[in-house]
Amino acid sequence: MLNDLLVAFQAVATMENFLIMAAGIWGGVIIGAIPGMTGTMAVTLALPFTFYMQPIPSILLLVALYKGSTYGGSVSAILIKTPGTASAACTTLDGYPLAQQGKAGKALNMALYSSCTGDFISNLSLIFIAAPLALLALRIGPPEYFMLMIFALTTVAGVSGRSLLLGLVSACLGLLLATVGEDMYGSFRFDLTVDMQSGLAVAPVLIGLFAIPELLKIIVFRNNQSHKPMQLGDNRVTRDELRRSLKAMLKGSMIGVVMGAIPGIGPSAAAFSSYGEAQRSSKNRENFGKGELEGIAASESANNGCCGSTMIPLLALGVPGDVITGVMLGAFMIHGMTPGPMLFENNLHEVYMLFIGMLFSSVLLFGAGKATMRFFSHISRIPPGLMAPIVLALCVFGIFSISNSMYDVIVLLAMGVFGFFMFLFAIPAAPFLIAFILGPMLEENLRRALALSRGDPSILVSSPITWLFACLAIFVVVVTIRQQLKKTQV
Amino acid sequence: MGITRGLVITALFGVVLFLLIPAYVPRPRFIPGFAPPPDMWPRTVSMLGMALGMLLVGLSFSRKTEALADPEDASTLRGGTPLATLLTRFAWTVLAFALFIGAVSLLGFLLSSILLLMAMLVLTGYWRHKIVATIVAIVLPLLLYLFFSSALNTRFPVGSLFRAFGI
Numbered sequence: 001m002l003n004d005l006l007v008a009f010q011a012v013a014t015m016e017n018f019l020i021m022a023a024g025i026w027g028g029v030i031i032g033a034i035p036g037m038t039g040t041m042a043v044t045l046a047l048p049f050t051f052y053m054q055p056i057p058s059i060l061l062l063v064a065l066y067k068g069s070t071y072g073g074s075v076s077a078i079l080i081k082t083p084g085t086a087s088a089a090c091t092t093l094d095g096y097p098l099a100q101q102g103k104a105g106k107a108l109n110m111a112l113y114s115s116c117t118g119d120f121i122s123n124l125s126l127i128f129i130a131a132p133l134a135l136l137a138l139r140i141g142p143p144e145y146f147m148l149m150i151f152a153l154t155t156v157a158g159v160s161g162r163s164l165l166l167g168l169v170s171a172c173l174g175l176l177l178a179t180v181g182e183d184m185y186g187s188f189r190f191d192l193t194v195d196m197q198s199g200l201a202v203a204p205v206l207i208g209l210f211a212i213p214e215l216l217k218i219i220v221f222r223n224n225q226s227h228k229p230m231q232l233g234d235n236r237v238t239r240d241e242l243r244r245s246l247k248a249m250l251k252g253s254m255i256g257v258v259m260g261a262i263p264g265i266g267p268s269a270a271a272f273s274s275y276g277e278a279q280r281s282s283k284n285r286e287n288f289g290k291g292e293l294e295g296i297a298a299s300e301s302a303n304n305g306c307c308g309s310t311m312i313p314l315l316a317l318g319v320p321g322d323v324i325t326g327v328m329l330g331a332f333m334i335h336g337m338t339p340g341p342m343l344f345e346n347n348l349h350e351v352y353m354l355f356i357g358m359l360f361s362s363v364l365l366f367g368a369g370k371a372t373m374r375f376f377s378h379i380s381r382i383p384p385g386l387m388a389p390i391v392l393a394l395c396v397f398g399i400f401s402i403s404n405s406m407y408d409v410i411v412l413l414a415m416g417v418f419g420f421f422m423f424l425f426a427i428p429a430a431p432f433l434i435a436f437i438l439g440p441m442l443e444e445n446l447r448r449a450l451a452l453s454r455g456d457p458s459i460l461v462s463s464p465i466t467w468l469f470a471c472l473a474i475f476v477v478v479v480t481i482r483q484q485l486k487k488t489q490v
Numbered sequence: 491m492g493i494t495r496g497l498v499i500t501a502l503f504g505v506v507l508f509l510l511i512p513a514y515v516p517r518p519r520f521i522p523g524f525a526p527p528p529d530m531w532p533r534t535v536s537m538l539g540m541a542l543g544m545l546l547v548g549l550s551f552s553r554k555t556e557a558l559a560d561p562e563d564a565s566t567l568r569g570g571t572p573l574a575t576l577l578t579r580f581a582w583t584v585l586a587f588a589l590f591i592g593a594v595s596l597l598g599f600l601l602s603s604i605l606l607l608m609a610m611l612v613l614t615g616y617w618r619h620k621i622v623a624t625i626v627a628i629v630l631p632l633l634l635y636l637f638f639s640s641a642l643n644t645r646f647p648v649g650s651l652f653r654a655f656g657i
Binding site (some may be wrong): 052165166168169172173175176179183185187188189190191192215216218219220221222383384385386388389390392393394396397400401404406409410413416417420425426443446447450451453454455 | 495498499503506510514515516518521524525526528529530531532535536538539542543545546549571576579580582583584587590591594599603606607610611613614615616619622623626627630631634635638642644645646647
């Protein structure tokens with residue numbers, strides 16, 4: 001393994017790859033710093049451009065954008081009390097009070113140190129966990145895969161919104177939309193027009209679902225204020241402050257790693273859990289919420305701690321745990337690589353290149369964050385009313401360029417309107433997208449399993465692994481329902 | 491909200507199950523081996539979706555279980571703005587999208603995009619900064635057009651109007 005990693009190191013360490021990763025990190029930080037623009041949007045907007053790139057640089061670009069935007073979310077959280085991404089919401093609690101005290105620079109520096117620490121630890125966990133997990137996954141067949149995907153979908157549906165039922169409805173809508181086009185035996189389904197025979201491409205569906213509804217929200221609800229940023233002020237984090245926050249940082253990184261590896265949990269939950277734990281175990285717990293650096297360290301290390309580990313289920317099992325890894329799954333497939341256990345058999349060199357590239361990107365995140373800190377206070381001032389139409393233009397041009405077809409642009413806009421209706425009905429979008437991406441694999445494994453058993457559905461619960469995933473899915477459903485019922489009684 | 495949403499979801503999956511699948515998912519005469527037919531999976535998902543929709547309606551009647559079906563009040567999204575205003579804004583946006591799609595074959599991709607961007611800037615309320623908005627609406631599509639057509643060789647539609655003038 002060490003030899004393979006060294007070979008991959010040589011392949012990744014090129015100026016071209018560094019420039020791509022630096023651009024991704026920088027772009028991600030900028031997008032993450034703009035309120036209303038999320039990491040998901042950054043990754044989805046970049047997807048059309050990756051069609052023209054080599055496989056590994058394109059994945060590294062998406063990973064860099066993800067990491068950059070996760071850190072970038074903390075910038076507007078600290079400077080204007082508006083988290084650029086949902087996972088930075090916790091950073092607002094202590095970041096903004098510090099900015100009000102004239103210590104915005106200190107808060108931003110602590111966010112950067114913690115993000116890089118969490119990110120690095122997360123990457124190491126990916127390197128050491130993904131391969132053994134993939135080896136284990138090689139032993140499972142279609143029924144086990146089907147049940148694994150059902151478990152992943154149930155988890156995502158349970159934690160994405162405030163209602164499990166609406167999450168499941170969203171997943172059903174995604175599964176249904178994934179059936180448009182040609183099936184595994186060559187039959188055409190829902191081919192209302194000739195274009196629809198080729199099905200719906202991943203890029204227009206997911207960009208339409210995540211970027212366009214934001215524009216519609218701004219237009220319809222006119223939530224269009226611009227913000228006045230704070231000055232950076234006191235800039236340095238002292239050695240003593242760093243030593244005091246180290247425990248929260250390391251603990252937060254581990255929480256991020258564990259929660260990122262479980263499908264559907266994601267960085268927001270990790271940040272809040274880590275913050276709660278840091279507050280519980282800190283000597284300065286009464287200072288939390290009033291401008292405590294430990295609070296920033298806990299939340300930022302946890303949300304960036306998810307970045308690498310969220311790739312574990314994707315690379316090892318082929319199951320994306322959240323929307324961003326869902327987009328990355330699409331990118332892998334575009335370049336002819338299928339994440340899952342076979343990836344480690346067929347594309348081991350590429351996997352190691354990805355690992356090394358991810359480690360490099362942690363270092364680049366630090367450099368980009370340091371170099372552009374002063375510039376950040378201006379980025380977060382761009383009003384959403386200007387930003388949203390710019391994003392629309394990027395989406396329309398990017399999507400058209402993928403296949404030179406207006407059909408994809410129509411799908412993009414239609415999905416945007418559909419996504420807006422989903423928002424109005426409080427139906428979460430994440431289960432829809434994961435189901436849309438997993439749908440063909442889910443159906444293929446089910447049909448294969450049924451063909452193997454001559455139509456007997458009991459094959460789906462015939463092995464200990466299928467039972468394990470079935471029990472886990474039921475457990476998730478029961479726990480989610482209990483929690484939601486408890487909330488109503490409070 | 492919960493009842494309406496449940497009914498809409500049930501109706502949506504119902505339309506797929508009873509109208510779209512029979513019409514647009516044909517069963518082949520011969521299916522190899524014991525492979526399930528192509529309509530098996532869409533039917534299963536639609537039936538599950540309908541069941542979930544009906545469950546949402548049912549749960550909305552009981553105050554105790556309402557949270558499972560209706561997590562938030564729609565009025566919080568709306569604020570104090572009248573519904574008619576929101577619907578008008580939404581209708582204008584959808585109309586702008588539809589006009590853009592229609593205009594591409596006539597005016598070409600570049601000009602249609604400039605017009606779409608202008609419409610969006612008007613609708614978001616940013617058009618009051620006329621100079622910045624005009625520059626963004628014209629320069630951004632132009633830059634994107636040049637980038638995609640020269641760097642990535644994308645062939646954007648020119649539009650029949652421009653073609654008639656020989657451009």
